[in-house]
Amino acid sequence: MTTADNALFQWVPIRSLAPRHRERAAQHLLALEPRDRYLRFGYAATDEQVRRYVDGLDFERDELFGIFNRKLVLIAMAHLAYAPEAKTPEQRRTAEFGVSVLKQARGRGYGARLFDRAMLHARNRGCDRLFIHALSENSAMLKIAANAGATVQRDGPESEAWLKLPPDDLASRVDELVSQQAAELDFRFKVHAHRMNRLMGMVRDVGDHISEKGRIASE
Template sequence: MKTADTALFQWVPIRTLAPRHRERAALHLLALEPHDRYLRFGFAATDEQVRRYVDGLDFDRDELFGIFNRNLVLIAMAHLAYSPDAKSAEQRATAEFGVSVLKQARGRGYGARLFDRAMLHGRNRGCTRLFIHALSENAAMLKIAANAGATVERDGSESAAWLKLPPDDLVSRVDELVGQHAAELDFRFKVHARRMGELMGLVRDVGDHIGEKARIASE
């Protein structure tokens, strides 16, 4: 029997998202339950506000990561954001992390896995600090940060967490490259499996139609 702890050690395909995934990102965030959306944005974001957030995503400056299920639904997503108006070297070397996981995908450690991936990518991009701003009631997010060694500071209803990242090295770069390629292969396999499923369904429908016509003709 698998437990939540052992599940954390299983490989999870985390794919880098691109501008072509913008609509998938929007659908993912819009599918969050009201309280989960509140925790993700820090306020009760409306559908229009979610759409504006997604429309404003800068895939050249920032990095977005996603986990897809076998039906190609984006069930978990992370945003590693860099300040567009950073003025100091320290600000340019700091990235903010945000994550969301659909209700049906909870308890599998996806949030922690996305955080690990964000840390790895940040290191390889020269980022030295990871920042998390969350509501104090967002215990799951703050726990992920604390478990990674972040310093968490609470200020009433809001909390901030800071995590110092080690410099990149050959191992970190290879880890990210291998993980990225494996996730791409996994996604292509899921696309192929879905297309094959649709094709087999079409063949069955045609067969049923021919069989029905033959039955009617024999009566």
């Protein structure tokens, strides 16, 4: 199998999230294991703190990406954040990356895939640097950054990773456009399948109810 064939085989639908997905984002973060929530936020965030974080998400300024399973559960999510009050050209060209993956979805490379997508989007938005701030014990996150070529600096319990991004080009813009459209199509299929499963479940329930009434009537 060629590299291109392998990449196609391992394609993961990554969808941009919108304000209407805010509650899904909250449910995703609240479903994280305590250890995973600690690593994601850098502290043992309470449910209330998680809710405040989600309520403060700026979908106009930042970008959020998600991976949904067949049941439409948001199993992995990335946040590409830009400085709210960037004052220097350097700040305006830098984006910060954060990611979280539910326990049942770990080990599938979703964090790295979301990082790749974030890099692509940041490039196409004119950013030339990607920044990650993480706890030094968050080896998975730092490994993703290092594998992408980032410079990782450890300072006791905290670490920073900086990755220089190449400028956007026609290929990067087409790549993002195709990926986004394919992910949207995948999501629509999942929504349709989910609705059909619910409908079939309702039909089965009605059939079981009718059968039960007929059985009782014949006794």
